[in-house]
Every structure is written in C-alpha cells, then in structure tokens.
Amino acid sequence: MSKTILITGGARSGKSALAERHALTLASQAVYIATAEVRDDEMAERVALHQARRGDEWRTVHAPLNLLETLRKTDGCGVRLVDCLTLWLSNLMLGGHDWQDAVQALAAALPEQRDPVVIVTNEVGAGIVPENALARAYRDASGLMNQIIAAAADEVYLAVCGLPLKVKPNEQHAF
Amino acid sequence: MSKTILITGGARSGKSALAERHALTLASQAVYIATAEVRDDEMAERVALHQARRGDEWRTVHAPLNLLETLRKTDGCGVRLVDCLTLWLSNLMLGGHDWQDAVQALAAALPEQRDPVVIVTNEVGAGIVPENALARAYRDASGLMNQIIAAAADEVYLAVCGLPLKVKPNEQHAF
Amino acid sequence: MSKTILITGGARSGKSALAERHALTLASQAVYIATAEVRDDEMAERVALHQARRGDEWRTVHAPLNLLETLRKTDGCGVRLVDCLTLWLSNLMLGGHDWQDAVQALAAALPEQRDPVVIVTNEVGAGIVPENALARAYRDASGLMNQIIAAAADEVYLAVCGLPLKVKPNEQHAF
Numbered sequence: 001m002s003k004t005i006l007i008t009g010g011a012r013s014g015k016s017a018l019a020e021r022h023a024l025t026l027a028s029q030a031v032y033i034a035t036a037e038v039r040d041d042e043m044a045e046r047v048a049l050h051q052a053r054r055g056d057e058w059r060t061v062h063a064p065l066n067l068l069e070t071l072r073k074t075d076g077c078g079v080r081l082v083d084c085l086t087l088w089l090s091n092l093m094l095g096g097h098d099w100q101d102a103v104q105a106l107a108a109a110l111p112e113q114r115d116p117v118v119i120v121t122n123e124v125g126a127g128i129v130p131e132n133a134l135a136r137a138y139r140d141a142s143g144l145m146n147q148i149i150a151a152a153a154d155e156v157y158l159a160v161c162g163l164p165l166k167v168k169p170n171e172q173h174a175f
Numbered sequence: 176m177s178k179t180i181l182i183t184g185g186a187r188s189g190k191s192a193l194a195e196r197h198a199l200t201l202a203s204q205a206v207y208i209a210t211a212e213v214r215d216d217e218m219a220e221r222v223a224l225h226q227a228r229r230g231d232e233w234r235t236v237h238a239p240l241n242l243l244e245t246l247r248k249t250d251g252c253g254v255r256l257v258d259c260l261t262l263w264l265s266n267l268m269l270g271g272h273d274w275q276d277a278v279q280a281l282a283a284a285l286p287e288q289r290d291p292v293v294i295v296t297n298e299v300g301a302g303i304v305p306e307n308a309l310a311r312a313y314r315d316a317s318g319l320m321n322q323i324i325a326a327a328a329d330e331v332y333l334a335v336c337g338l339p340l341k342v343k344p345n346e347q348h349a350f
Numbered sequence: 351m352s353k354t355i356l357i358t359g360g361a362r363s364g365k366s367a368l369a370e371r372h373a374l375t376l377a378s379q380a381v382y383i384a385t386a387e388v389r390d391d392e393m394a395e396r397v398a399l400h401q402a403r404r405g406d407e408w409r410t411v412h413a414p415l416n417l418l419e420t421l422r423k424t425d426g427c428g429v430r431l432v433d434c435l436t437l438w439l440s441n442l443m444l445g446g447h448d449w450q451d452a453v454q455a456l457a458a459a460l461p462e463q464r465d466p467v468v469i470v471t472n473e474v475g476a477g478i479v480p481e482n483a484l485a486r487a488y489r490d491a492s493g494l495m496n497q498i499i500a501a502a503a504d505e506v507y508l509a510v511c512g513l514p515l516k517v518k519p520n521e522q523h524a525f
Contacts, residue, residue: 008336010301010475012493042486123335125185126360127302127477128310135478136217143187150336158335160473160508160517161358161500167335183511185476298510300360302477303485311392318362322512333510342510 003116006150008123009159015120016050018159019081023118024057029078032060033070035088050083064091068102068109075115085121085149086142093138103145107152119153121146178291181325183298184334190295191225193334194256199232201291204253207235208245210263225258239266243277243284250289260296260324261317268313278320282327294328296321353466356503357514358496360473364512366400369431369470372514374407376466379428382410383420385438400433414441418452418459425465435471435499436492443488453495457502469503471496 005022009015023030032054038044051060059077063070067088074080082088092099110117125143130136150156156168180197184190198205207229213219226235234252238245242263249255257263267274285292300318305311325331331343355372359365373380382404388394401410409427413420417438424430432438442449460467475493480486500506506518 006336010473010477010493011479012475012490012497014493014497121336123185123301123476124478125187125476126298126300126473128299128305128314129186130478139478140187143185143189147187147189147337150338156336156338158340161356161471161506162497163500163506163517163520165340165508165515165517165520167338167340170338170340181511296511298360298476300362301473301475303474303480303489304361315362318360318364322362322364325511325513331511331513333515340515342513342515345513345515 003155004110004113004153005116005118005155005157006121006146006153007118007157007159007164008121008146008150010123010126013123013159014162015122015159016083017053017162018157018164019083019118019120020054022164023079023081023116026116026118027079028057030058031074031077031080032058033067033074033080033082034060034062035064035067035082035084035091036062037064037087037091064088065095065097068105071106071109071113071117075113077115079116079118080113081118081120083120085119085145086124089141089145090138093141099141099145103148107148110149110152119149121149123158178330179285179288179328180291180293180330180332181296181321181328182293182332182334182339183296183321183325185298185301188298188334189337190297190334191258192228192337193332193339194258194293194295195229197339198254198256198291198293201293202254203232205233206249206252206255207233208242208249208255208257209235209237210239210242210257210259210266211237212239212262212266239263240270240272243280246281246284246288246292252290254291254293255288257292257294260294260320261299264316264320265313268316274316274320278323282323285324285327294324296324298333353505354460354463354503355466355468355505355507356471356496356500357468357507357509358471358473358500359509360476363473363509365470365472365509366433367403367512368507368509368514369433369468370404373429373431373466373468376468377429378407380408381424381427381430382408383417383424383430383432384410384412385414385417385432385434385441386412387414387437387441414438415445415447418455421456421459421463421467425463427465429466429468430463432467432469435469435495436474439491439495440488443491449491449495453498457498460499460502469499471499473508 157164507514
C-alpha cells in the first residue's frame with residue numbers, strides 16, 4: 001500500500017534529516033530525488049553536505065523539473081525522498097511552466113504509487129510580506145502547493161528545531 | 176454562550192478556508208467581515224477569490240477600521256468571520272489610530288458577544304528581522320495583538336499546509 | 351537533577367513571558383541572563399520592557415558572549431533564564447568567534463548543570479530566503495544552533511500567540 005509523508009518547516013529546521021530518518025523506517029532501499037539545480041557555490045555546498053550525510057542505502061537521481069516522471073520510473077526501487085518541493089516549484093516558475101497543473105498532477109499521482117514517498121517542503125510565508133512582487137508570487141504559490149500536497153498526503157509533519165510535530169493525522173486537532 | 180476562535184498561520188497556509196469551514200459548523204447563517212481596503216489589483220483579485228469560494232449562507236460587510244462596531248451590529252445575525260486581523264491592524268496603524276487601545280477594546284468585547292466569532296490572523300514574525308523600521312514596528316504590533324486576542328479566545332489554531340494544529344485549549348501542551 | 355527547557359517562536363510570540371512564567375515554577379530564585387548588547391534606543395526600550403515585567407525573585411546578569419562561564423558561575427543560584435540564544439549567536443558571529451564550537455560546548459554543558467536552565471530562542475527561517483548573504487548565513491546558523499540545543503534539551507516548546515505548543519517530549523508526534 002502506498003504512503004505519502006510530507007515534512008515541512010523553515011530553513012534549517014532539520015526537515016531533510018528527519019525525512020531521511022523516516023524514509024529508512026519504511027524501506028531498506030531508498031532513492032533520493034534531488035530537485036536542486038546546482039547554479040552556484042552556495043547551492044553546491046548545500047547539496048554536498050546533504051549527500052555526505054546519507055549512507056549506502058541511498059542512490060541519487062536528479063529531477064529539477066520532471067518529478068512526476070521520476071516518481072513513476074523509480075516506483076519499485078524502494079522509498080523515494082523528494083528534497084525539496086519548493087526548489088521544484090521555483091524551477092517550474094523560473095522556466096515558465098504551469099506550476100499549478102504540475103502540482104495537481106503530482107497530487108493525483110501520489111496515491112497511485114506502490115512504494116512510499118517522503119516529501120520535504122518549506123515554510124516561506126511566516127515573515128513580513130516581501131516588497132518584491134516575484135517573492136510574493138513565489139510565497140503564495142509555495143503555500144498553495146503545500147496545501148494541495150498536504151491534502152493528498154497520509155501524514156504531515158512540521159519540523160521545529162529538528163523535531164517533528166505531527167499535523168496530520170491528528171484527531172486531537174480536528175475541528 | 177459566546178465563543179471566540181482564533182486561526183493564525185503564515186501566508187497561504189489555508190487560514191481563511193479553515194475559518195470558513197469552521198464557522199459553518201457553528202451556525203447556519205454567517206457574516207463575513209472583510210477588513211481589507213481594496214487599494215490595488217492584487218488585493219482586488221485576492222478578495223474576489225475569497226468571495227467566489229463562499230456560498231449563499233454568507234453575507235459580506237466591510238470593516239477596515241470599525242471592527243468593534245461591526246461586531247456589535249451583527250451580533251444576532253449568526254457566526255461572524257473576521258478576515259483578517261492583521262489587515263485591520265495595518266489600517267489602524269496607517270491611519271494613525273491607537274491600535275493598542277483598539278486591540279484591548281476588541282479583546283474586552285469578544286466575551287460579550289452572543290453569536291460566535293471566528294477570527295483570522297497572520298504569523299509575520301518567523302522570518303529574519305526586517306531592515307525596514309516600519310516593518311519591524313508592524314511585526315511587533317502584530318505579535319502583541321495576536322497574544323492579546325489569543326488570551327481572550329476560547330480556541331486557537333495554527334494553520335499548517337491547510338491543516339489545523341490546536342494550540343488552545345491543549346492540556347497536553349500546558350506548562 | 352538538571353533540566354533544560356528550550357522555548358522557541360517568532361518575534362513577539364510571547365516566548366520571554368512564557369519562559370519567565372515557566373522558570374518560576376522550577377525554583378523560587380531566578381537569574382535572568384541577558385545576552386543583548388544594548389547598542390541603540392530600540393534595543394534599550396525592549397530590555398527595559400522585559401525588566402519591568404519581572405519581579406523581585408529575579409536578579410539580572412549580562413552575558414553577551416560568555417554564556418557558558420555565566421551558567422557555571424550561577425549554578426546553585428536558582429533557575430537560570432537565558433534570553434535569548436539568537437542574540438548570543440549574533441554577538442558571536444559579529445565578533446568573529448567560532449559559533450559552532452560555542453554552541454557545541456553549550457550543548458555539552460547543559461546536562462552537567464545542577465540548577466535548571468530555561469532558554470529562549472527565535473524562529474527566523476520561515477520567511478522568504480533573504481537576498482542578503484549575511485542574513486542567509488545568520489538564518490542558517492540560527493536553525494542549526496536551535497537543532498543542537500533542542501537535541502540537548504529535556505523539553506522544547508514552540509510559542510504561538512503567547513501559548514506553548516509542546517514539541518518535546520511528545521510521544522504522539524514521534525516517528
């Protein structure tokens with residue numbers, strides 16, 4: 001049975017480490033789906049740090065845009081960890097793609113997966129409204145994407161200081 | 176018996192949709208109290224999107240400043256949804272009004288309401304300290320306002336990816 | 351037995367007031383360890399507001415950099431409240447100190463304390479990525495520090511609208 005887990009949080013809230021730890025409780029083989037396009041040294045350093053932390057159970061594939069196709073191709077290879085959804089969104093928006101269609105297609109495809117999928121995303125909307133219109137558009141798109149994927153996910157966690165706070169399912173919190 | 180529910184969260188965290196859903200569990204008739212002053216196209220689009228989502232149970236009143244008076248006038252008309260408190264604060268500050276007095280008066284009036292009130296507010300303080308002094312003042316005022324209204328509320332929820340995380344009452348989390 | 355409590359949250363989320371309230375449930379005498387370097391009027395005002403709120407149980411010591419030494423010297427004087435860790439980090443970074451060493455040393459020293467320590471920190475990573483490289487570095491360092499101290503803490507709370515949301519320990523949220 002498929003299972004989708006979404007882990008969200010602010011920058012350096014420990015989302016990726018939590019996602020990796022959680023992924024390895026779901027399968028012994030794992031595929032790391034990197035959405036980052038390595039465009040500068042700061043990004044390269046971040047990717048290298050993440051790779052160094054992962055062990056031999058992991059193989060890495062890159063999917064800056066073709067996330068859906070990559071999920072289909074790797075279904076049967078073990079748990080997939082998508083890191084992260086906000087970079088994928090950024091790649092879609094910068095490339096002039098229809099991000100809303102892509103997000104809806106992803107949400108629709110998740111329940112069809114046989115192997116589990118752990119998805120890392122970011123909280124970017126809890127600061128002051130950005131003066132930059134592009135930043136506002138990105139912030140809005142990120143939030144909408146997170147809502148759509150969370151609705152399709154079986155479990156949702158908010159990472160706080162490296163610790164997981166369960167948001168879904170959570171009977172205690174239901175209206 | 177009156178009941179006040181506060182729903183907070185970042186931009187596009189699904190606060191308004193959660194608030195609308197929750198409001199309709201409390202009464203069959205609902206009043207949408209919009210605090211937005213429609214000053215540009217971006218805002219007009221956002222207001223239109225929110226209105227399109229609401230059904231026939233709703234009537235809309237505008238209260239960019241006179242929130243307290245509007246709550247008094249609509250008491251007896253069903254559940255009231257205030258969307259949102261941070262825009263009201265912004266209108267108060269930009270208009271040179273005493274926002275602290277206004278917030279305290281609102282907090283004092285909430286328990287006197289006969290019909291329930293669902294209030295949407297925003298988390299704006301979890302980013303980097305803004306360089307702009309006005310943005311810092313607004314951020315501080317928002318946080319103080321949220322604390323004052325949360326203290327007067329019966330229930331407080333944090334919206335994360337469109338999902339409600341109960342903050343109050345929450346025995347499990349009490350010190 | 352020692353006990354470390356970490357309280358995090360956005361600006362004006364009520365962290366300090368929660369920390370003070372919690373500290374006085376742990377001991378009748380309390381030491382307020384202020385990490386702020388008072389460099390401008392805005393900061394002076396903030397410090398004065400915080401001091402005015404505290405009662406006679408409190409004495410105040412200043413530790414803009416020498417936090418570890420201050421914790422050792424005040425062990426035996428009652429509960430210590432460190433307010434706040436992010437200002438201490440900022441002082442370390444601006445002074446050209448090795449903040450990673452300092453944070454690791456603090457994490458190692460916390461379990462050795464006899465009297466309890468309540469630590470206030472900040473969430474600064476849930477907004478849009480800052481354009482400023484220094485702000486990005488500070489945001490990353492803050493998040494990493496929070497993870498390290500949270501791992502060493504017995505309890506971790508997220509302040510939301512002045513209310514505590516327990517993050518650790520929290521069986522319900524464990525993976």
